[in-house]
Amino acid sequence: MSTNDTTDPLESVRARLEDEIPDDLVVSRVAYEGPKLVVYTETPKKFAERDGLIRRLASVLRKRITVRPAAGVQLDPAEAKRKILSLIPDDAGITNLEFYPATGEVLIEAEKPGLVIGRRASTLREITQEVGWTPEVLRTPPMESSTVDNVRNFLMQERDGRRDFLERVGREIHRQGTDDTDWARVTTLGCCREVGRAAFVLSTPESRVLIDCGDKPGAEGEVPYLQVPEANPIADLDAVVLTHAHLDHSALLPLLFKYGYDGPIYTTEPTRDLMGLLQLDYLDVAAKEGRTPPYTSEMVREELKHTITVDYGDVTDIAPDIKLTFHNAGHILGSAVTHFHIGDGFHNVVFSGDIHHTDTRLFNGASNDFPRVETLVMESTYGRRDDYQTDQDDSEQRLVELVRETAATDGTVVIPAFAVGRSQELMLVLEEAMRTGKLPTMPIYLDGMIREATAIHTAYPEFLRDGLRDRILHDEENPFLADQFQQVDGGQEMREDIAGGEPCIILSTSGMVTGGPIMSWLELLGDDPGNRLIFVGYQAQGTLGRRIQSGRREIPFSDRGGRSEQLTLRLDVETVSGFSGHADRQGLEDFVGSMNPRPEEVICVHGDEASTDQFSSGLYQEFGMRTYAPRNLETFRFD
Template sequence: MTPTLTFHGAAGCVTGFCARLVTEHATVLIDCGMFQGSKTLKALNYQPFPFDVGKVDAVLLTHAHIDHSGLLPKLMLAGFEGPIYATAATRDLAAVMLVDAGGIQENEVESLNRRNQRRGIPPVEPIYTAEDGKAVAAQFRKAKLGEPVAIAEGITATWHPAGHMLGSASIAVEVGAPGQTKTLLFSGDLGPGGSPFMDDPDAPAGVDHLIIESTYGDRERTGFDSASRRQQLAEEVRAAHEAGGPLLIPAFAVERSQELLVDLLELMDAGEVPKADVFLDSPLAIEATKVFQARGWRPGLQSNPFEALRPSNHLRFLSSPAESDGLDRLDGWHIILAASGMCDAGRVRKHLKRLLWRKEATVLLCGYQATGTLGRLLAEGAPRVSIRGDEVRVRARIRQLDAYSGHADASGLVRWAKARTPVAGSVFIAHGEPDAAQGLKRRLAEAGFAEDRLLVPALDETFLVGEGPATLADQAPPRLPPRAAGSLDWHNQRAAFQLALGEALKAAPDDADRERMLHVLQAALEAYRG
């Protein structure tokens, strides 16, 4: 049979990557990520997998970020008992990240069920628990960079450095009998290169099919080399200090938090920014930092740049909720790093609720913000937001610093793809919002790739990946309408409408005008109902 490749995540959006490769003898998943973004998109995490879990022989994991690994415990609970192959650093990071993800779900579901009980709505269950996140660790198997691993009959995989985060990799999957193999190269998330913290992205040239991410497929970034981004960070820190309030950095707990802390401490030691008490308010980031200290040795530097990240007079690690709550009593200049980076979960939400209305405070966004997330709303200048059901006015300074994103920009993606040529078959452009994916498709065509072999898969779309260009296979019904994965949903629209209605009611000249406004809206609702 001709192998098939189905995109069950990060198709039309940047989260939830999961590709299912089916051959004559085996079925493997490349990543099994959790969806993040709009409530409609996140609802997919609770639905059954759109494939027979019992037929999955193995999982090949590119890296530990939750949008690539976050549904592995759910896969285990659904009956998957096979191996999960990953680099040693990815294995160690996933061991703490999946436990943390399960704990967050338990806490959020507990809070949601209290609200649902008051509303008369049946309770819900978490996707998985912290114990489930711990249990799935037993299924991990180590893969070394550059060393082929026999995955199943007729399938061999080799991991290559991707430069995105500690342990991240691109995976070359060889399918078929010896002498008749076809190679599918999965980029994973690609870093921009030039980082002192990890190797530059690399992978073999001359593949049959290429699957490439497109997070920044329509954007060029400047100043992401080590010196430039440290200078940009210094400018933002100095400006936040001059504003007179605290600096809150919603930071991805793994990689971004550690890199930011290294640079912040070095800038303070050099006298380039005002000294401050720095609080790492993320249990996951604290645990992940231990992995960086164990796995972060850089042969080229003959040192581990993360070795200095230990509690001190100026760097505080806040593990317990009580320690985190103590930040509420702080005034004046200090710096807080708290997860999650897209502001959709974790302790950062309570800090945003406390600080967003204060004009002297600064919020510095340092990573990609997906459509439908609170971080994206703040980045786009929302004057008011809803956090945990409460309306919060945005008066704080909202700043962005793309230099710390772990993704290559459009030019970097094109360079990486060209270095993998010749590509005998097709190039699949995934892991990007629609404009980003189409932007990368246009750039790859301009770089010499045949446009009819550049494919942007939709969610749950299946392709035949044999000799020559890929072709569409028989399709199962999609779980979402076209373009829904990368768009704002009705939940976002309702929240925006409620905020706008509140503003309009406040701005009305008198109660009579407010009553007229509500009467018009009520009439429109009744007319809609028929």
């Protein structure tokens, strides 16, 4: 991070703020906490009485503003608690109230946070007026999630330390930068002509931002090129931005803290929780397989401590000359298309991350509505000319048919599935098929992290498709709470009982058959031709899943004694397309073609060589724009 400022920019901000507010309001102190401007006041009740004042100040100052009471002006916590509970309707379902004197905040956790907030935030204003504390509202997850609980508790414990961290980040973001931004660069550190190890550096004369830092499925040791000059010193990066939690984008983020990074990671709230879940599992799997993990769980905690969450649509300063906006990517929970506004309108770069352009059962389709985009860095996973997925309805019908056929002959269906995204999509399809009689009701076993990932989905219903969100908020309609979903929590002994029992469906990680509990299921079920293995997600080159999908039936296997042997698969193997979280070739073209205005150039990444080449060529032929299919370690300069 650069530190070339010589004056305190907060003084001018405070002076302007005081010019804009009525005389009876008192500003004790102002501070930047990350991208937000925090106003401490001895008159919090009067601030709360001025409906619309905060919105007007945010518009005038062009900052996100939070008002907090100065120390000593709040009611005693015990009295404040009684007042707060009297102001909130009983059916809001308050599950926790915590007071934080250092920041003047009260955390209110409720089953129905909308009732705590009130119409146009009227109840929140009333709480502040009555007790002087600034309320922060969280939703109590409908399904118990140890991840959500652990992350929230950890961040609460670190609240004072985080405030110091956020104030430091705020000073760096709002430091006095260079007057004009006259160039920007994007350097590819991975993810080019390959799927995996996503990592890019966005540079300007003033700032450097790292976008994603993932591993490469099925290719141990192939990591992003973090050692190159564009990425170093890593400790001096201004910011890290994470598009979504899948490991090929997030796995190696904690490594940055091992290399001395001490700055912010920007992502959405559900992505923060999911990345912690997946990274800790990544360490656990590495240890079980006898590999040395690249970092420790302590580094994951450091990463969480340094995370700043941003909602879709919020324009957020992350450096003196860079503003970030997240938009729904439709890929997995919390996934984001990231828009970077560089300089004073100098250049706009969008990183698509992974996208699904049309609506699914879980999510609304990816957003591509931006005020300006000159350069688009675009995923190309299904970019080949013939990469067209089956219609979603047809895919669901085909899956149900395969399950019904297998069950009719007393067979068992096992589906390798990513814990995040595809598993929840499949759960919705199977639950509906059994509820409507298209399938006989049978157990659906969830192995690995699938149930925990599902609980995280229910904790953030506002990130889900509208109709599903409403169902989750009513316990009696929540499809994820259906009786047939059962967690595999009894280890290998329980798996053996399930494999020798009645017909059932098993959803198991890992989705690309690169390790995890799916290996046990192949050992237990693979010898019976009456059983069926169904692939529903992308199988990257080099993974065991891709080899099985391509016809290989002799697979390497390590028994529980650690001895390597060959396992012969005799069960039926099927692939049902249409469930991928990625857009197909037509969806990718539609995403670019329906952008208005369209970008001047598209950099095609996150696909094998044929996919990126053919998609790049197709966009050029269809729309006449400049397109590229770069290799790793190429740099694109925008003047």
